[in-house]
Amino acid sequence: MGQGKKKKKEDLSSIHGEKCWPLVDKRSPCEEACPIHMDIPSYVMALAQGRIPEALDIVRRTNPFPSICGRVCHHPCEEACTRALIDRPVAIEWLKREIARYEQRNGGRPPRIKKRREEKVAVIGSGPAGLTAAYDLALKGYRVSVFEALPVAGGMMAAAIPDFNLPSSVVRFEVDYIRHLGVEIKTNTSLGRDFTLEDLQDQGYRAILLATGAWKSPDLPIPGTELRGFVQALPFLREVKLGEKRFLKGKTVIIGGGNVAVDAARTAVRLGAEKVILACLESRPEMPAFPWEIQKADDEGVTILPSLAPQKILPGKGGKVKGVVFARVAALTKDAEGRLSWKLAEGETTLEADWVIAAIGQIPDPPSIPGLAVTERGTVQTDPETLATPVSGIFAAGDAVRYPGTIVEAIAAGHRAAKSINHFLKGKPLVSKSEKKGREVFRLDEKTEIPAFLVRKERWDMPALSPKDAVRSFEETELGYTPWQAREEAKRCLNCRMCGQCIFDKGQLCFETSLRLL
Numbered sequence: 001m002g003q004g005k006k007k008k009k010e011d012l013s014s015i016h017g018e019k020c021w022p023l024v025d026k027r028s029p030c031e032e033a034c035p036i037h038m039d040i041p042s043y044v045m046a047l048a049q050g051r052i053p054e055a056l057d058i059v060r061r062t063n064p065f066p067s068i069c070g071r072v073c074h075h076p077c078e079e080a081c082t083r084a085l086i087d088r089p090v091a092i093e094w095l096k097r098e099i100a101r102y103e104q105r106n107g108g109r110p111p112r113i114k115k116r117r118e119e120k121v122a123v124i125g126s127g128p129a130g131l132t133a134a135y136d137l138a139l140k141g142y143r144v145s146v147f148e149a150l151p152v153a154g155g156m157m158a159a160a161i162p163d164f165n166l167p168s169s170v171v172r173f174e175v176d177y178i179r180h181l182g183v184e185i186k187t188n189t190s191l192g193r194d195f196t197l198e199d200l201q202d203q204g205y206r207a208i209l210l211a212t213g214a215w216k217s218p219d220l221p222i223p224g225t226e227l228r229g230f231v232q233a234l235p236f237l238r239e240v241k242l243g244e245k246r247f248l249k250g251k252t253v254i255i256g257g258g259n260v261a262v263d264a265a266r267t268a269v270r271l272g273a274e275k276v277i278l279a280c281l282e283s284r285p286e287m288p289a290f291p292w293e294i295q296k297a298d299d300e301g302v303t304i305l306p307s308l309a310p311q312k313i314l315p316g317k318g319g320k321v322k323g324v325v326f327a328r329v330a331a332l333t334k335d336a337e338g339r340l341s342w343k344l345a346e347g348e349t350t351l352e353a354d355w356v357i358a359a360i361g362q363i364p365d366p367p368s369i370p371g372l373a374v375t376e377r378g379t380v381q382t383d384p385e386t387l388a389t390p391v392s393g394i395f396a397a398g399d400a401v402r403y404p405g406t407i408v409e410a411i412a413a414g415h416r417a418a419k420s421i422n423h424f425l426k427g428k429p430l431v432s433k434s435e436k437k438g439r440e441v442f443r444l445d446e447k448t449e450i451p452a453f454l455v456r457k458e459r460w461d462m463p464a465l466s467p468k469d470a471v472r473s474f475e476e477t478e479l480g481y482t483p484w485q486a487r488e489e490a491k492r493c494l495n496c497r498m499c500g501q502c503i504f505d506k507g508q509l510c511f512e513t514s515l516r517l518l
């Protein structure tokens, strides 16, 4: 039996004395929905039983950013969680945060690398895609250097996502963990500005990963964007996150309906803006921002005005912004590529503004490399499976290839790229056949009869600052579970892939499972 399989069996055997798992061998719906297929039931079971170091080991097998994903992952796993048929999904995301807290308290202990290899790999960009690939390749013994244009490592996690959602100290801890594996991270070093591809080849790098993200702000195509007081959201958020901007006076209008717009609005509130209005093309249910983020913006006093299309920014005294004219959107459509088009209704609305912040998306701006193909949308063209570009030895991953993306999707891409680079350096075909095998997924539908013995157990909500206190500073708004709450929440998990068959097909519970669930 391979080491990985043996380890997995050990995790599960400690739950049920090995008697169930070999008979069932399914995949839980949450595991299937997680882009990196985390072994959720095993880490949640370990947490439920108070075996936190083991829970952490299980989490770290697939996720190099447990503390970050425990705070800001968009958690598609929870949408698929079977527990929702009984009451509400298990708080899979937040439980990871509690497990990661154990690691932070104990200083983290990166594993010892058993075998060192001579080959050098260069990673361009230190976001979740680049750092995940660096993490995987360092664990395999490669000599990995990460080159980062900004003064901090971590990509958008370190330089865009506001501290009230993701504190910089959390990002630093997880980036340092990767450094401690022996990964060299060179900040303030940009491909194209400070060095070239040839320099890397001359220095003996055998493979290169482009993980440069999507940092270019598209132009807002209306008159007035040259006025003082008009800014793009991404540079604005970066300046605030890096401590370069601390105040914002006056009325602020944010244009856009996505997560970046919501983050910019909540940031403006904290910087002291007098009134913050977020105006977007979409109707409220169509807004692309996560619903829980929209709710927080509402609670913190942001006024959301949906179905408005900006027409022009009005000039005031001294070349400064005075307001924005909007027309009402009568109908909005989205094409397969996500591009919006809209029809306007009659009439216009003017909003007064001292600041206008545009948050209408970000696009990639990959370095120009001979032979590299870039799509119409600005993304780097790769093989979708292997992430290899047409240039031998160059791979690309993350938002630079597919945007808009999320952190866990970038992590998934980083893993894929690392696998391909490892195969490339060993002279193997880039996709191995064994990767295509998958276990059957345990699934129930809404018509499934829920056994009467399954009691409802309320999901533990995340303790959080009140909105009134939250807006006073950039302190993290969510406070984390207490260890006891985390354990009780973990006990709500049905462990579907193993226990689901007994619970739902046979209508029975064994002693161990009833102790947990009832």
Ligand SMILES: Cc1cc2nc3c(=O)[nH]c(=O)nc-3n(C[C@H](O)[C@H](O)[C@H](O)COP(=O)(O)OP(=O)(O)OC[C@H]3O[C@@H](n4cnc5c(N)ncnc54)[C@H](O)[C@@H]3O)c2cc1C
Residues within 6 Å of the ligand: 072, 073, 074, 124, 125, 126, 127, 128, 129, 130, 147, 148, 149, 150, 154, 155, 156, 157, 160, 161, 162, 189, 190, 191, 192, 211, 212, 213, 214, 215, 237, 259, 260, 263, 367, 397, 398, 399, 400, 404, 405, 406, 407, 408, 410
């Ligand atoms: C404001 C904001 C909030 C977000 N909130 C969430 C959230 O709550 N949850 C979530 O899952 N996702 C969120 N996202 C999306 C998420 O951050 C991205 O999808 C993810 O970071 C993409 O990872 P990446 O590694 O591809 O790129 P990035 O994180 O963008 O990292 C790319 C790195 O490459 C560097 N770089 C670029 N060009 C060069 C060059 N030529 N040389 C050297 N370095 C270079 C950049 O400086 C950057 O550090 C948010 C994004 C933003 C902007």
Ligand code: SF4
Residues within 6 Å of the ligand: 028, 029, 030, 031, 040, 041, 044, 080, 081, 082, 083, 090, 092, 492, 493, 494, 495, 496, 497
């Ligand atoms: S109940 Fe547990 S195993 Fe089942 S889908 Fe939810 S988290 Fe996953």
Ligand code: SF4
Residues within 6 Å of the ligand: 033, 034, 035, 036, 037, 038, 040, 063, 069, 073, 074, 075, 076, 077, 078, 092, 093, 096, 408
């Ligand atoms: S990384 Fe995200 S999707 Fe995966 S288990 Fe964690 S919260 Fe769910």
